[in-house]
Amino acid sequence: ECLERLNPPHYRIIRQDNKGVSAARNVGIDNAVGKYLIFCDGDDLCYPNLVESITASVNQGKNLIVWGFDITQNGNRTIGQGDYGVNTIPEKEVFKAFLMGKYRIRLGSFAIKKSFLDKTKIRFTEECPLAEDVEFIFKCLSNAGEVKTINKILFTYAKRGGSAMYTYCLERLEVPRVIKRISDYVEENTDLFRD
Secondary structure (H helix, E strand, C coil), rough: CCHHHHCCCCCCCCCCCCHHHHHHHHHHHHHCCCCCECCCCCEECCCCCCCHHHHHHHHHCCCCEEEEEEEEECECCCCCCCCCCCCCCCCHHHHHHHHHCCCCCCHHHHHEHHHHHHHCCCCCCCCCCCCCHHHHHHHHHHHCCCCEEEEEEEEEEECCCCCHHHHHCCCHHHHHHHHHHHHHHHHHCCCCHHH
């Protein structure tokens, strides 16, 4: 009811058979009409001042804008990534830093330019049961050019102890395939392997 009072509407509801989170996100990417996209799972939280905090960065036109996030689990809060220390990071540096664990990025802690995703055709790998978000982030980082950083925490990632990422299950065997797809993508589409 609250959404229906928006004029003009700033939302669109798309219904489809359940094909998994990657397929749903891809449909969202393909149907989005805004300049930038932010992905947030239902149990995560974007801070109320997120849009205002990234507006100046959006106006700079970078392909990727990254901000800090915190993590909650069982009522406890920890900082996942708070300070990037600079305003822009060249793609090779941010890719290496992410690969080596210096910088951490979660799906809800960045905005990606829609035209960049359309040009590069980067999408989520469908029917991937695990780490599809990590694969998507690495592919975006490898092609994004300079990455704009915002030294504010604007997102909360809800870490669930019973999720597939944190329990032993056969789905974890997908991780080597994710790494292989990332490696193949980076080698075929960027100069990062030569560096």
